[in-house]
Amino acid sequence: MEDGAPRKSAVDEVKAQNHRLATQFKARHVYTVTFFCLILVFHVLALYLFCSGFLLSRLVLQDRSECGVPPTDLNTRYTSGSIEKGCWYPKVFDKAVIILVDALRYDFTVPFQPLPGDKQPHYFHNALPVLYETSVQSPNNAFLRPFIADPPTSTLQRLKGLMTGTLPTFIDIGSNFAGTAIDEDNLIEQLYKSGKKVAHLGDDTWHSLFPGYFEPNLTRPFDSFNVWDLHTLDNGVNEHLFPLLEPEMTNKWDVLIGHYLGVDHAGHRYGPDHPEMAAKLRQMDGIFRRVVDMLDESTLLVVMGDHGMDIKGDHGGESDEEVEAALWMYSKRPVFGSQLGHPIEPPPTAKERAVSQIDLVPTLAFLLGLPVPFNNLGQPIPEAFLGTRLSDTPDDAYGSLVDINKLTAWQIWRYQMQYNKARGIEHSATSAPSKRFTTANDEYANYLDDRVGGRHDHVARLYAAYQAENLRICRDLWARFDLVSMSMGITALIGTFALLAIYAQAIKIDRAAITPALLRYGAAGTAGGALLGAVVGSLPSLSLLQLSIFGAVTGGVTATAAGFWPERKMLALPLPSTFWGGLCFLVTLMLCGGFAANSFTIWEDEQLLFILVTFGVLLLGSSLGRPEREDRVLGAIHALSFIVATRLSSLSRLCREEQMPNCRSSYYASATSSTSAAWQLVIPFAVLAVLPSVIASVYARTKNYQGSAVVWIGYALRIGLLMVAGFWVLDVADDGSWFSHIAKETLKTSRVLVAQMVLALAFAAGYATYVMAAPLVDVKQEDVAATEPPAPKALDPDDANGPIFTPLTNGNSTKPKRRIIILGYANMYGTRYLLLPCVWILALQLVQKPMGQGTLALCMISILNVLEIVDANDLRQSSVGPIVLALLGSFYFFKTGHQAALSTIQWESAFIPLKTIRYPWSPLLVVLNSYGAQILCAIAVPAIAVWKVNPKEPGLLGQIAGSMATHILFYAAIATATVVESAWLRRHLMLYRVFMPRMLVAITVLVLVEFVGALVGLVGVRWAVGSVGEVFGWAEE
Amino acid sequence: MEAESTSAKPFEGSGASKPVDILTTQASVFYANLQPVLLLSTIFLSFKTLVKDPVSTLTGLAPPLALVQAIYCVVCLPSSGQAPTQAHKPGQKRKAQKAGQHLWAKITPAFVSTVLTTTLSAPVLYIVVVLFGAPLVSHHPHTFLLALHLALLTTPQLYYVHGLDPTTWLQIASLQVPIDETYGMSLGACVGAWLGAIPIPLDWDRDWQRWPVTVVTGLYIGAVVGKIAGGYVFKGWKIKLS
Known part of the structure; x- marks a missing residue:
């Protein structure tokens, strides 16, 4: 028995x-998390540099076409400048009704053509016959043509093309969530400037593109993004469209734009081959017939789709x-005609006689007597002008087309000259377009001289x-890439990769101990590099932003690498030295190489x-x-489970278009x-029955199924998963109209409410x-037989599967009558931390x-299998665990219904807990849906x-950081x-279809995984280690 | 695969601690060298028909392959439990009766090995091949014939040499057996088949990309390479897993 004082001081x-x-x-811990954030910053900056050079950019000219300034004069055959008669050429119509049916694919509008292997019409066939009927019955009043979009086929990009006549650049694709105003010459602005009143009904994307140009009291915008709702928007458009077509209202507007979204939403929600789609198309058919009936002689009717949809009803990519x-124009007056040598019927498929969507711009401009927007590259659609006759050439159907084509060509020429000037490009008279332009002008002069019939179509x-x-x-x-910016980005990316490789694989001592120094070096280097870059960048003709960013990344990476210098003796080459390391290295290398081939x-x-x-x-x-034996059995069972689970989930497939016909979704x-x-x-019910039990069994095996584990896994997770299942029952019920006596709105409200409750349960x-959870252990007291030796048996630190009952003596060991048994001591950290993935899995x-x-x-x-296998094989230090988790994350990205293709983004997941778009939640939900697997694996x-672990x-902490870095x-x-x-x-045919989407997935996943890994995973470690440390004392670092 | 030469830590009480030497008789040496030639020429000569009609070609090739492997076992390999026969010096004459008995004692295990290969290994390997991503609902004959050929090239020699001792088979499954000609052939066949799957997704639209032509080709080539490498280069090495 010692006396009190020394004991107290010892305590x-x-x-x-x-x-x-x-x-x-x-x-x-704070330093480590911050260090990962620094790496994230390096990656973001490097990727910014690369993307700003790689994602295509086009110089937007601010010039506007003016009514009184035609690009060339027509030898006084027409005096330009009159808004009433037509700016550059006599107009054909005073007014126009433009109806845009989102995702109106061409084959929806033409009669079904049996093909080998596709002999029966689908739901989307023959449901919208009015366009084809009228074009065949009265070809001078209507024509129908395939209308080819320039990808990307997102609505915002399409509207831009349809109104400005320019080609899309890739960089805008992300702005489908939040459109920005168009700041170049376009039809809407021209209409507005010439004093025409434009009314707009439907998709509100128009308002973000053309703010302030629409008649406020006639215009009804609707939220465009709620793809679960097929009818609200369309009914709203109808409600306001038809009153405006009544004769007493037609003087209130000059151009009426209606944008229907029902077909697109039916496609997104059900796919094209579904009764809902047929119903939607029939509804559209009725609407067009009604509009035709109400139309007057001076009004042009245009019906068009902005893009089509793939076989699942989605769009965004560039498949056929x-x-x-489809594009259909209709007029009560017989002003249209078909080209010489073309049949009168509309083409049976979209592969024949197609027009480009930008061709609408000059066509509409001339039909309505507007100047052609300055940046336009489209050409007039011949059919729209072949029935129009000028008074001085009564016999010549091509007469006006020649003039209109000439004016358009000269406008394009004027634009090209201006563009070259702005970019500092020398004009070349010998280029192919220049030669063609000269030839056309020469022939035009001849044509004016002799006016011989039959030459006109030739000149046109x-x-x-x-x-x-x-x-x-x-x-x-x-497709002009900024190679300097791209090279800077690639350099920075490779530098950051090397840094991360050293941090993850080369350090032989405790990582957490040297991380603070690395962080200090890195932060100083980043700031210094940014400053240096800014100084250099402020020189004339250099980009300040670009060089500052490049300076920041290279400075930061170099300085952090320099931070390794004091520990250089403790570094090894970051190359694999074991079987598993070699295999991970080989597999990663093979995957990386495979991405250079489109097939892989x-x-x-x-x-x-x-x-x-x-x-x-x-x-x-x-x-x-x-x-x-225990390791053998445990490892083998979990490895078998791993293999079977992987093969089982591989049965869930969503095929991308290129995988056809060798894939079945x-x-x-x-x-x-x-x-x-x-x-x-x-x-969902099977998941509810199996998943919590499996997790609980893993906890129970090491006696950790205690306290908070029971509360969360046993109760909360089960309740949450039950609610998830309930949500999806309500959703499918709504789709299939199972409960027709309950209002759709009630179903929707209750569904959204259930989803919000699940999220609250998960995250709050x-x-x-x-x-808050305490370590998931239980303490038991037990009488000890007097014969038992009093000394506690130490736990073998190398044997993680050693005794899970760890006897500890109760205080001073001189009275070994009772002892405390800590149940679950062997896996305290692991099970405590694993609660975090269990929380996230619910959301x-x-x-x-x-x-x-x-x-x-x-x-x-x-x-869970990987955790147990890694433990059974004692591979905790190996890179196999983190790499297999990364492979799992990548694999399950595909198995949760995604592909590296824009059209497979499940936009509708934004509406699971919300009824309308709410920022930032809606995009976040889409991210959670798309990258759920990678998020889950990174957290694990x-x-x-x-x-x-002992x-x-x-x-x-150093080992955790090493795993995360790997x-x-x-x-x-x-x-x-x-x-x-x-x-x-970058010049490969498949760039936009295959390589760029995969690259975009890779870079977004990298940024996301780093973010989640640092701020969810590593931050979460704080509580897992902390709760154990508070109770059992902190471990040596 | 990384392999390291180890100072053979022997597994207690098992026959798999040492690499297997092939018999030293003239016939044995001759056939051990003939077998790779036979295998390679088989795949080379039948490649065209294999591409055209994999099912009937593989069906036709299976019995000869089983025979080639069985003869290899009988002629070249020491049977399980039997020490490598050093007893006879080359050229030493044996009594005819004894030789007949001896031969019979070798044919029986070879026959058993072949039967085990077709009835046990082939179904197991069929499941393995499907787990690796072979078609689940179509191409059943193709996949099964692939599994059969895989089995015939990987397991008869191992059954023959190691018998059915569970400890040894655990070692075989966990790559703990020292590499020799027989094990090298098995491993080589697996690696070859694995590599053979790589060209399948390429969009070259060649007939030979058809399932399972590339895998079978990789399998045969891998078996030969593995046999030669295991018998000469890496003999006695052990793969270090951790």
């Missing part, structure tokens, strides 16, 4: 030591079905040929299955070779649908549970479609390093590789 000492360790851990829209075609050649050149030209990019989902099963089989083999009810089948509703209750499940919920649950089970990474293990390193490798390969393949 104080322990307390002080503990306090010191706690402070040290917290400080290092997405770009093939020569001008059209110039316009077409010019457009071709422009398409090439505006297209079939990435199948390769990931192959690779994951390879890992699974080798881990199974490795487990079977473990000396301890199973994600939705059918290949031409985007709704879940009724049987798929079983999946779940995070509260995670932050992620909610935003997945039923099929995706099944696969995401399998992903969670696979993560720290669990690898702490799973069944609670007193030193240097834990995990990020995989995504950084993929991102760097795809960036370099897209830059290299």
